Amino acid sequence: MDFLxxxxxxxxxxxxxxxxxxxxxxxxxxxxxxxxxxxxxxxxLTTSILILTLHASFIATSRFLGYPLISKxxxxxxxxxxxxxxxxxxxxxxxFMTTYQNTFIFDFLTLNVKQIILLxxxxxxIISEPNLIRQKINNFExxxxxxxxxxxxxxxxxxxxxxxxYLSIELQSLCLYVLSASKKxxxxxxxxxxxxxxxxxxxxxLLLFGISLLYGCTGTTNFDNFYLIFSETSVNxxxxxxxxxxxxxxxxxxxxxxxxxxxxxxWSPDVYEGSPISSTIFFAVIPKIVLFAIxxxxxxxxxxxxxxxxxxxxxxxxxxxxxxxxxxxxxxxKLKRLLAxxxxxHVGYLLLAFAxxxxxxxxxxxxxLIVYMITSLCVWSIFxxxxxxxxxxxxxxxxxxxxxxxxxxxxxxxxxxALFSLAGVPPLAGFFAKMEIFISALSASLFWPSLIAILxxxxxxxxxxxxxxxxxxxxxxxxxxxxPLNRSCSFTMGTMLFFLVYFFLNPSLLLLLTQxxxxxxx
Amino acid sequence: xxxxxxxxFSILLLLLVSVGLACIILGASxxxxxxxxxxxxxxxxxxxxxxxxxxxxxxxxxFYLIAILFIVFDLEAMFLxxxxxxxxxxxxxxxxxxxxxxxxxxxxxxxxxxIGALEWE
Numbered sequence: 191m192d193f194l195x196x197x198x199x200x201x202x203x204x205x206x207x208x209x210x211x212x213x214x215x216x217x218x219x220x221x222x223x224x225x226x227x228x229x230x231x232x233x234x235l236t237t238s239i240l241i242l243t244l245h246a247s248f249i250a251t252s253r254f255l256g257y258p259l260i261s262k263x264x265x266x267x268x269x270x271x272x273x274x275x276x277x278x279x280x281x282x283x284x285x286f287m288t289t290y291q292n293t294f295i296f297d298f299l300t301l302n303v304k305q306i307i308l309l310x311x312x313x314x315x316i317i318s319e320p321n322l323i324r325q326k327i328n329n330f331e332x333x334x335x336x337x338x339x340x341x342x343x344x345x346x347x348x349x350x351x352x353x354x355x356y357l358s359i360e361l362q363s364l365c366l367y368v369l370s371a372s373k374k375x376x377x378x379x380x381x382x383x384x385x386x387x388x389x390x391x392x393x394x395x396l397l398l399f400g401i402s403l404l405y406g407c408t409g410t411t412n413f414d415n416f417y418l419i420f421s422e423t424s425v426n427x428x429x430x431x432x433x434x435x436x437x438x439x440x441x442x443x444x445x446x447x448x449x450x451x452x453x454x455x456x457w458s459p460d461v462y463e464g465s466p467i468s469s470t471i472f473f474a475v476i477p478k479i480v481l482f483a484i485x486x487x488x489x490x491x492x493x494x495x496x497x498x499x500x501x502x503x504x505x506x507x508x509x510x511x512x513x514x515x516x517x518x519x520x521x522x523x524k525l526k527r528l529l530a531x532x533x534x535x536h537v538g539y540l541l542l543a544f545a546x547x548x549x550x551x552x553x554x555x556x557x558x559l560i561v562y563m564i565t566s567l568c569v570w571s572i573f574x575x576x577x578x579x580x581x582x583x584x585x586x587x588x589x590x591x592x593x594x595x596x597x598x599x600x601x602x603x604x605x606x607x608a609l610f611s612l613a614g615v616p617p618l619a620g621f622f623a624k625m626e627i628f629i630s631a632l633s634a635s636l637f638w639p640s641l642i643a644i645l646x647x648x649x650x651x652x653x654x655x656x657x658x659x660x661x662x663x664x665x666x667x668x669x670x671x672x673x674p675l676n677r678s679c680s681f682t683m684g685t686m687l688f689f690l691v692y693f694f695l696n697p698s699l700l701l702l703l704t705q706x707x708x709x710x711x712x
Numbered sequence: 713x714x715x716x717x718x719x720x721f722s723i724l725l726l727l728l729v730s731v732g733l734a735c736i737i738l739g740a741s742x743x744x745x746x747x748x749x750x751x752x753x754x755x756x757x758x759x760x761x762x763x764x765x766x767x768x769x770x771x772x773x774x775f776y777l778i779a780i781l782f783i784v785f786d787l788e789a790m791f792l793x794x795x796x797x798x799x800x801x802x803x804x805x806x807x808x809x810x811x812x813x814x815x816x817x818x819x820x821x822x823x824x825x826x827i828g829a830l831e832w833e
Contacts (some may be wrong), residue, residue, distance in 0.1 A: 240819050247826040 318468030382464025393447030400440030452510035511538030546634035
């Protein structure tokens with residue numbers, strides 16, 4: 191009966207909306223050059239994925255060429271494709287547009303997030319290139335799947351309809367499941383893939399359930415229509431409002447699953463540890479900013495009238511993430527698990543900024559996310575450079591960090607700077623980002639959550655400082671031949687180190703960027 | 713209530729007809745057919761396997777490969793039918809979208825063919 195009342199109530203308005211939409215019905219005569227211009231990076235990436243698939247499947251199985259191993263050349267081709275896509279995204283002239291029956295939106299936020307993820311995945315591919323031989327990844331599908339995941343993320347950030355949102359989330363997560371299980375001879379990797387798959391599809395099911403409830407309440411899946419329906423506070427029917435609240439709850443839980451926030455974080459340490467290192471770097475660095483961007487659009491722009499439902503969930507999850515990330519990480523011996531818990535901890539701070547639900551909060555969130563991406567690229571490339579002949583095939587533990595400062599003082603210094611920035615120590619960008627988040631949370635009167643988060647950040651900085659102590663003051667019990675640093679890792683480390691210092695001294699560039707991104711949401 | 717009937721009556725009709733048809737088909741074959749049961753006929757059909765063996769036995773992964781590929785191309789046929797029926801309403805955009813879909817599917821097919829996923833031995 192609830193549905194009945196609601197549909198009577200909403201029907202007149204929906205008629206208007208449908209009339210409005212009919213004008214944009216799919217037809218070639220209504221597709222303009224701008225629609226293709228807007229999608230040029232995606233179209234280029236799709237085409238290059240298809241061509242690369244054909245090219246690789248013909249070369250790799252050719253008896254005439256002697257079944258060559260082409261993973262290295264495919265990696266370089268993928269780097270080329272990604273950098274060309276970045277150039278296309280960078281040279282875009284469109285400021286604001288929705289297209290394909292309002293299913294995709296294009297504004298400053300999507301443009302910037304696309305550029306950031308393209309640059310980030312470019313760096314991921316670059317630093318994982320020298321490790322391909324060590325990881326024994328010989329199948330070319332790995333890189334093509336990575337490109338597909340990037341494509342899914344690019345579509346996800348610009349989706350403006352529940353259907354395109356769900357489909358692009360599935361595209362990127364299906365690719366990520368396979369990436370995490372891609373080391374076929376390792377049972378850890380298979381386990382990680384299976385865990386990721388089961389929990390990921392569970393969260394997708396929750397998301398779908400929420401979407402279907404919303405569709406049942408309103409009869410539409412489009413963000414624009416949701417915005418029109420909910421922008422006036424005239425939906426007074428209690429049954430309908432409670433149903434919409436339940437659906438928003440489902441959607442926010444699915445979102446928290448995807449970003450591995452605390453009550454739903456169980457998959458992330460296992461997946462980080464089991465997956466091959468190049469996949470782990472990709473999971474750790476890239477998808478978070480996209481998920482945050484799309485769900486910020488959903489919660490702060492489209493459903494901003496229902497903020498009291500999901501704000502409580504976000505605050506609870508933020509506190510839980512900070513607690514789990516600080517206390518559980520103290521006990522971790524393996525570096526990958528430690529970094530996984532550290533990312534859960536950082537997600538807690540990000541959710542605190544999300545929950546402050548203001549212009550400053552969202553700006554602080556994007557600032558923190560970009561700084562976090564830079565720092566974690568630096569930390570992961572340090573992680574890749576810890577190889578000696580003894581530990582090459584094993585998973586790295588805290589002991590592997592010992593006496594790094596003696597063997598390679600520059601590497602030790604970089605590790606110190608990056609870890610201090612993760613902990614939030616003053617002369618670095620991490621401090622500035624954390625400070626902005628706490629200021630925005632305090633100005634939104636979130637006193638208790640910010641107090642807890644500040645107190646617990648002391649504990650989390652303990653384990654970062656313990657890592658620095660290991661780097662500088664501990665000596666390895668047995669020495670072994672150090673495998674020399676490769677050029678791509680040191681290039682990435684140097685670039686990221688520069689930005690970490692630069693964005694503290696002169697954050698105005700990043701502040702301007704994040705401000706422009708934030709203004710798209712309010 | 714009139715709104716519910718108006719909107720969902722055809723679905724109710726479909727539900728009734730499909731349940732009825734299922735009952736008729738199953739019931740007719742149960743009552744009218746000649747039945748000579750034996751162990752092989754009564755056992756659950758599962759291609760290539762004994763259905764009640766230890767779940768920790770090794771199995772041939774090629775069955776699953778074939779099944780997965782079958783699902784993909786089966787779904788393609790499932791897309792093609794409603795597309796063919798409604799082609800008159802969806803303009804040239806609908807036509808070329810399907811052509812694009814088929815093209816990408818063919819690239820996938822070429823890929824599985826080249827890497828030998830279709831070969832049993």
